[in-house]
Amino acid sequence: MILQILISGILLGGVYILASIGLTLIFGVAKVVNFAHGEILMLGMYLTFWLYSIFNLDPTYSIAIVIPIFFLLGTLMYLFVIRPSLNAPELTQVFATLGLSILLQNLALLLWGADYRTVKTFYSNTAVTISPEISISVSRVVAFVTSLLILLVLIIFLKKTYIGKAIQAVSQDRSAAMLMGISVKRIYMYAVGIGCACAGLAGALLIPQYYAFPTAGVSFILISFVVVVLGGIGSIPGAIVGGIIVGLLESITGVFVPELKEASYFIFFIVILLIRPNGLFGVKGAGEEGAR
Numbered sequence: 001m002i003l004q005i006l007i008s009g010i011l012l013g014g015v016y017i018l019a020s021i022g023l024t025l026i027f028g029v030a031k032v033v034n035f036a037h038g039e040i041l042m043l044g045m046y047l048t049f050w051l052y053s054i055f056n057l058d059p060t061y062s063i064a065i066v067i068p069i070f071f072l073l074g075t076l077m078y079l080f081v082i083r084p085s086l087n088a089p090e091l092t093q094v095f096a097t098l099g100l101s102i103l104l105q106n107l108a109l110l111l112w113g114a115d116y117r118t119v120k121t122f123y124s125n126t127a128v129t130i131s132p133e134i135s136i137s138v139s140r141v142v143a144f145v146t147s148l149l150i151l152l153v154l155i156i157f158l159k160k161t162y163i164g165k166a167i168q169a170v171s172q173d174r175s176a177a178m179l180m181g182i183s184v185k186r187i188y189m190y191a192v193g194i195g196c197a198c199a200g201l202a203g204a205l206l207i208p209q210y211y212a213f214p215t216a217g218v219s220f221i222l223i224s225f226v227v228v229v230l231g232g233i234g235s236i237p238g239a240i241v242g243g244i245i246v247g248l249l250e251s252i253t254g255v256f257v258p259e260l261k262e263a264s265y266f267i268f269f270i271v272i273l274l275i276r277p278n279g280l281f282g283v284k285g286a287g288e289e290g291a292r
Helices: 002-030 037-055 059-085 090-112 138-160 162-172 174-179 184-206 216-231 236-256 263-275
Strands: 127-131 134-137
Touching: 002 037, 002 134, 002 138, 002 162, 002 184, 002 216, 002 236, 037 059, 037 090, 037 184, 037 216, 059 090, 059 138, 059 184, 090 216, 127 138, 134 138, 138 162, 138 184, 162 174, 162 184, 174 184, 216 236, 216 263, 236 263
Parallel strands: none
Antiparallel strands: 127 134
16 A cells, blocks of 8 residues: 555656746746746646647647647746736735736636536546555556657756756846846746746646646646745756655545545645745755756
8 A cells, every 4th residue: 555655646747847847947046936836837727628629739739839838828927917016026026926816816717617627537546556455546647758759858958058057047146147148038038938838838747637627727836836945946867856755645544534635735734834944955045046
């Protein structure tokens, strides 16, 4: 049973990583906490649902459509919501993204109602039996493997491409990046676009396992905040480790103490911050240094 729980937790954590990477990338580069991140994920769930309902497109294949649409959505969010508030007090940035969050929730409620919707593919209820005690959900394996592949592509992009290196440069020292001829505002736009694309992808991978409804993003944004701060603000390796930890905690407590399923990672989160205030991989002043 323990091995079964551990496998399920790791598979779940892989998708949490993808959602959290987008959040930590936006904060690490633009220094803006995106409170609408969960609603972006929720829209990704809805888009994938409608692609499946209308065109019978499998959620895994739908990512080819989700990526460009949510990158465009992220750039629009930067241009019309984040950029006007960059030089304003931090409280203005908080209310700007929080207001966008409420707007997207109510827009989803207006367009699609409060009904719960999900995607049931041919493998949704299929499990691979490894032993009499261990079986693995195929849908979770598909989501986990796809998340790892997307994460690998993102890491290669950040390490090997000019835009990726420029994103890292801006996150480390925006003034020096400007002196080197990098357009900081354009890099901000790319970072927010990529972050929203990651959130939309996470929604596409989660819809076969969860229900889409207008406030579905609330729980996921809370999980993403826990993952990001637990691993260390702005730390991409920290977000990876944090996602696996949260997935394991949710899986373990869901079996042994279901009443504490959601509270478990918040309790662990508080304990870790008491011991390491900057998170597992965080450093002091990460809010100024950005993503690493």
